[in-house]
Amino acid sequence: MLHKTLLFKLYTFPPTFTFKILHLPFYIYLMWKVYLKGFSAYMQLERSLSDNSVLAYTRDVEKLEQYLLAHNRPVPPDEVTLDDLQGCAQWIAGLGMTATSQARIISGIKAFYRYLMMEDIVKQDPTQLLEAPKIQRKLPDVLSFEEIERIIAQVKAGTPEGQRNRAILETMYSCGLRVSEVVNLKISQLHFDAGFIRVIGKGNKERLVPVGRDAMKYINLYKDEIRVHVPVKNGQEDTLFLNRRGSALSRVMIFLVIRELTAAAGITKQVSPHTFRHSFATHLVEGGADLRAVQEMLGHESITTTEIYTHLDREFLRDTLQRFHPRF
Numbered sequence: 226m227l228h229k230t231l232l233f234k235l236y237t238f239p240p241t242f243t244f245k246i247l248h249l250p251f252y253i254y255l256m257w258k259v260y261l262k263g264f265s266a267y268m269q270l271e272r273s274l275s276d277n278s279v280l281a282y283t284r285d286v287e288k289l290e291q292y293l294l295a296h297n298r299p300v301p302p303d304e305v306t307l308d309d310l311q312g313c314a315q316w317i318a319g320l321g322m323t324a325t326s327q328a329r330i331i332s333g334i335k336a337f338y339r340y341l342m343m344e345d346i347v348k349q350d351p352t353q354l355l356e357a358p359k360i361q362r363k364l365p366d367v368l369s370f371e372e373i374e375r376i377i378a379q380v381k382a383g384t385p386e387g388q389r390n391r392a393i394l395e396t397m398y399s400c401g402l403r404v405s406e407v408v409n410l411k412i413s414q415l416h417f418d419a420g421f422i423r424v425i426g427k428g429n430k431e432r433l434v435p436v437g438r439d440a441m442k443y444i445n446l447y448k449d450e451i452r453v454h455v456p457v458k459n460g461q462e463d464t465l466f467l468n469r470r471g472s473a474l475s476r477v478m479i480f481l482v483i484r485e486l487t488a489a490a491g492i493t494k495q496v497s498p499h500t501f502r503h504s505f506a507t508h509l510v511e512g513g514a515d516l517r518a519v520q521e522m523l524g525h526e527s528i529t530t531t532e533i534y535t536h537l538d539r540e541f542l543r544d545t546l547q548r549f550h551p552r553f
Contacts, residue, residue, distance in 0.1 A: 256301040257290050264340045273429045285333025292316050302337075303347045310334065310355045318358070328357040366494045368504045373398055376496070379489040385451045386469070390482050392440075392447040393466055397498060399440035400424070401505035401523055404498035408474045411463045412448065417441050426524035434522050 261283055268279045292313040293300060300309070313334075317327050335352045342350050368376070377394050381387035397407055406424050414423040420441075421433045436444075448465065458471040466474050479498050487496040494500070502523070509519050 253299055253301045256303075260302050260341065260346065261286060261337075263344065264337055267340050268336075275427075278427075281329075282333045282336060285330045286337045288317060288330050289313050289334055302341060305351055307351050307354055310351055314355065314357075324358040331355060331357040366496065366500055366503070367507045368492075368494065368496065368500055370508065372490070372492055372494075373501070373504060375490040375492065376483070376486045379486040385454075388443075388447050388451045389466060390486075392443040393479065393482070394486075394501070395440040395443045396422075396436070397501040398505055399437040400434045401502045402434070403427075403502060403524075404476050404479050407479060407498070408466065408476055410465045412465050413463050415444065415465070417445070424524065427526075430524065432521065432524050 264286065265279050265283055268274045268282055269276070274282070289305070289310070293305070293309065295316070296312065298309060314327070314331060317330055322330075331352075335355065338347065338350050338352045341347045373394075377391065380391045380394070382391060393407060396402065396410070397404075400422060402410070402424060403426070406426060409425065410422070414425075415436075416423060416433075417436070420435055422436050424432050424434050426432060444465070452465075452467060455467050455469065456471045457467065461467060461471060461473055464473045468474055468478070476498075483496060483498055483501075487494075506519055506523055509522075510516070
């Protein structure tokens, strides 16, 4: 256990400590903060996670700290037991969180203790026997090719925003990009001479994704005829898709554009930017694409994540049989 004086030197005491210090011994409070600070640095520097991901992991661990406070159990991270963790899991479930949220929090706590083990702060991992709630994987909504065409047809092609939005939708469906990958796409990542774009995905991992003729056509039209007239802000010179003020688009803006176009197309499904990604993958699998190739294009770390599209494919096959087989 780190000495109290050392902890005092390691961490500058924040001004918002009053509530916690009344309920938790000072050195224990500091231990949580020091270990969490080290965990955050590890996730950011060594795991190359985004700021949002690091913040989410930190908040997951803070749920355990809150539980210990609420149940009068003032112990540092290296003295937490399996009973504490199981009690925390029950407490989280009692807050009315979904099974997915509960599983994510428990995953964050497990990652924290893996870090403590790696740093030799704890000798045994108390989370080894901690179980997360079972999650029934929900199959995502998928658009047919005709529905995607209907949504794209609602774009006002005669306006600068319409030209940009057409290029965005074509890119999302052609390449299966995440919304964050779309808004962060750079001009320097376009390699149309080779028929690829270079994508920076989760964990700053790069991948090359083939890009279709239509997507290249509309990206070039936007880039060469619309974007050149936008007053680009400093730092955004290489960003492909810009708003009218010359700044990068936000994720929310993409959501709003797609929601508006979907409503105009008369489609009642829950459609988001991720629906285009799901549709891209599903249509590839339905067409007989190799699952490993789809995994590579989507940037999935594990093939099990990509395997959800085999379930979608089986549903498609079953629906086809029901519609066309006389004995089914």
